[in-house]
Amino acid sequence: MDEYLNMEVKEVISKFPEAARVLDEYNIGCTVCNAGSCLLKDIVEIHSLSSDEEQELMAKLARVVYPGRDVKVLEVGRKPKAKPERVKYSPPLKKLVDEHLLIKRWIALIPKLAESLDVNTEEGRQLVLQGVDFIRTYADRYHHAKEEEVLFKYFDENLEILKTMHADHEKARSHVRSILQAVEEKNGEAVKEHLNAYRELLTEHIKKEDEILYPWMDRGLSLTQVGELFSRFNELEEQFQTVPEKYEEFIRKLEEKFR
Amino acid sequence: MVFEGCPGSHTLDLREKETRETTPTEKVRSQLRQWPIQLHLISPTAPYYQGADVLLTADCVAYALGNFHTDYLKGKSIAIACPKLDEGQDVYVEKIKSWLEDAKINTLSVLIMQVPCCMGLVNLAQQAAERSKRKVPIKSIIVGIQGDILSEEWV
Ligand SMILES: [Fe+2]
Ligand SMILES: [Fe+2]
Numbered sequence: 095m096d097e098y099l100n101m102e103v104k105e106v107i108s109k110f111p112e113a114a115r116v117l118d119e120y121n122i123g124c125t126v127c128n129a130g131s132c133l134l135k136d137i138v139e140i141h142s143l144s145s146d147e148e149q150e151l152m153a154k155l156a157r158v159v160y161p162g163r164d165v166k167v168l169e170v171g172r173k174p175k176a177k178p179e180r181v182k183y184s185p186p187l188k189k190l191v192d193e194h195l196l197i198k199r200w201i202a203l204i205p206k207l208a209e210s211l212d213v214n215t216e217e218g219r220q221l222v223l224q225g226v227d228f229i230r231t232y233a234d235r236y237h238h239a240k241e242e243e244v245l246f247k248y249f250d251e252n253l254e255i256l257k258t259m260h261a262d263h264e265k266a267r268s269h270v271r272s273i274l275q276a277v278e279e280k281n282g283e284a285v286k287e288h289l290n291a292y293r294e295l296l297t298e299h300i301k302k303e304d305e306i307l308y309p310w311m312d313r314g315l316s317l318t319q320v321g322e323l324f325s326r327f328n329e330l331e332e333q334f335q336t337v338p339e340k341y342e343e344f345i346r347k348l349e350e351k352f353r
Numbered sequence: 354m355v356f357e358g359c360p361g362s363h364t365l366d367l368r369e370k371e372t373r374e375t376t377p378t379e380k381v382r383s384q385l386r387q388w389p390i391q392l393h394l395i396s397p398t399a400p401y402y403q404g405a406d407v408l409l410t411a412d413c414v415a416y417a418l419g420n421f422h423t424d425y426l427k428g429k430s431i432a433i434a435c436p437k438l439d440e441g442q443d444v445y446v447e448k449i450k451s452w453l454e455d456a457k458i459n460t461l462s463v464l465i466m467q468v469p470c471c472m473g474l475v476n477l478a479q480q481a482a483e484r485s486k487r488k489v490p491i492k493s494i495i496v497g498i499q500g501d502i503l504s505e506e507w508v
Contacts, residue, residue: 182507183507188507318459320490325459328487
């Protein structure tokens with residue numbers, strides 16, 4: 095089993111598709127993750143399973159990997175999770191989760207924006223550029239900077255889960271560059287394509303952070319670190335002054351427009 | 354069990370468990386690094402509060418919590434108060450506010466007993482935080498009469 099524990103989860107799943115079903119049973123959503131480069135052994139730790147659940151999961155995976163061999167499955171009488179418990183985040187991580195709310199409101203507007211998109215008019219182009227400005231200023235410089243330059247530094251950046259998060263941020267940046275280029279070339283189809291790709295990427299990225307990454311980080315941060323993070327976030331927010339209000343207003347107006 | 358009157362002063366006899374527990378073979382070292390500790394007596398800007406993780410502890414807590422020194426007091430600065438009996442609690446709010454704004458404390462953990470009146474101490478901390486321009490993470494920890502931690506959550 096050890097050889098598989100040190101393997102990337104997407105490799106395990108591609109070798110043994112049944113493993114995806116087993117992971118799903120434990121609300122471990124690696125099947126849909128676009129990176130899937132976390133190691134199988136890390137996944138168990140990151141998803142905060144109880145030790146009984148962990149043994150049970152491992153036994154079930156072992157059955158999938160070595161069919162026909164007699165592998166004991168420890169039954170712990172686990173109730174199927176009706177809905178995940180409401181997570182109580184520490185104050186600094188709660189700030190990030192709250193920022194995700196505005197980003198999610200933007201993401202929800204993308205389909206309508208793409209539908210009515212006309213890059214041949216100045217007005218149409220301006221609208222896309224305003225959206226790009228929201229992504230670059232609010233989602234990237236304001237929000238991702240808190241993650242990359244502050245929060246992630248408290249952890250080992252060689253961890254697969256952090257590399258995945260960084261890679262997602264980079265992918266988002268590259269979609270933005272493609273959108274800008276497509277606007278310049280007045281290529282409406284390409285604008286739509288990258289807007290939608292951005293939407294899919296960020297939807298999944300935010301879900302991973304809210305449900306897996308942040309709760310895991312909260313379990314690892316000391317009280318002192320929570321206090322430090324909070325005041326460093328506050329300092330950053332002071333530098334950005336009215337940015338949050340300005341972009342909240344932008345989203346509100348856009349929602350009105352597409353209502 | 355029928356409770357009459359204030360649950361905070363209801364009589365409970367816990368003598369049964371007193372000898373069951375082990376006595377530590379090593380002497381437990383005090384983790385207190387300051388004096389005074391009573392909230393009326395302390396100065397909120399004393400050096401040991403600057404940038405510190407601060408405990409605001411209800412008077413009774415340290416008697417109920419077996420490992421108070423090692424698990425909670427260690428590495429922190431402290432003040433104690435009783436939200437039920439103490440007078441001049443406006444001064445308390447001002448002092449807590451001064452921790453946040455002047456001493457720029459890092460975090461505030463409010464340790465209280467499970468009895469309802471003890472929530473008053475968390476309320477004092479919240480009032481101070483509302484009035485303060487500077488915010489810090491505040492955690493409330495509720496201790497049971499038998500010394501168990503009943504809840505620990507961010508306010
Ligand atoms: Fe992120
Ligand atoms: Fe994020």
